[in-house]
Amino acid sequence: MNVLIVYAHPEPRSLNGSLKDFAVNHLQQAGHQVQVSDLYAMQWKAQLDAADTLAPPVGAHFDATLDSRFAYDHQLQAADIAAEQEKLRWADTVIFQFPLWWFSMPAIMKGWFDRVYANGFAYGVGEHNDHHWGDRYGEGTLAGKRAMLVVTTGGWESHYAPRGINGPIEDLLFPIQHGMLFYPGFSVLPPLVLYRVQKSAQERFDGWCAALAQRLDRLAQDQPIAFRRQNGGEYEIPALTLREDLAEGERGFGVHVAR
Numbered sequence: 337m338n339v340l341i342v343y344a345h346p347e348p349r350s351l352n353g354s355l356k357d358f359a360v361n362h363l364q365q366a367g368h369q370v371q372v373s374d375l376y377a378m379q380w381k382a383q384l385d386a387a388d389t390l391a392p393p394v395g396a397h398f399d400a401t402l403d404s405r406f407a408y409d410h411q412l413q414a415a416d417i418a419a420e421q422e423k424l425r426w427a428d429t430v431i432f433q434f435p436l437w438w439f440s441m442p443a444i445m446k447g448w449f450d451r452v453y454a455n456g457f458a459y460g461v462g463e464h465n466d467h468h469w470g471d472r473y474g475e476g477t478l479a480g481k482r483a484m485l486v487v488t489t490g491g492w493e494s495h496y497a498p499r500g501i502n503g504p505i506e507d508l509l510f511p512i513q514h515g516m517l518f519y520p521g522f523s524v525l526p527p528l529v530l531y532r533v534q535k536s537a538q539e540r541f542d543g544w545c546a547a548l549a550q551r552l553d554r555l556a557q558d559q560p561i562a563f564r565r566q567n568g569g570e571y572e573i574p575a576l577t578l579r580e581d582l583a584e585g586e587r588g589f590g591v592h593v594a595r
Contacts, residue, residue: 340427382447474565479521
């Protein structure tokens, strides 16, 4: 299997750095091919702007959607963007590893998505008609590939429980897993979330590695989250609302997961 790890932490000697190194070694010893996009080490440019295309603006001023599409279609993207897209094409599975900072991923990783997910590559794909609203949410360029989040947080697991003060971890990660991974076609595996990582990290490290190893060994076997496919008949098109006979009386993120 070809595995890409997209990794965001500024300190190589951190717990995240050690877990990333463990994952690479474990996967390689199991016979997998591994590439790592270490965003801080790469000094990844986070902001999407006119420098992301080698062509002049399509219109009178820079338009992220139009200029991204022109650059993608004409092989005029910045070299770092094109290289990451090629890694995604190569990968069978992509692991996104990051610490949970202010209820989301570090800005540098968000910038990776902003720039690499170009119009024509991750969105703006497929035709739109009365029965099919583009190739997305289960379809698209990355369909047939798997993705998984490896997330560390300083908070207790109870803080992220259904009644926890921080909100359910499933809800916090929904915009990433459903909106950034499932949208362009990934089958999204349940995340590995490690809690209270700032407490007794040295003593608990072996246990965390064991949990990570177990998940890595099952990348091809574990069942993905059962997100509903947009064009599978469960959503009204073009309104893109879930049919009233499904998850009756329910609201929120959970209705988009089949039970």
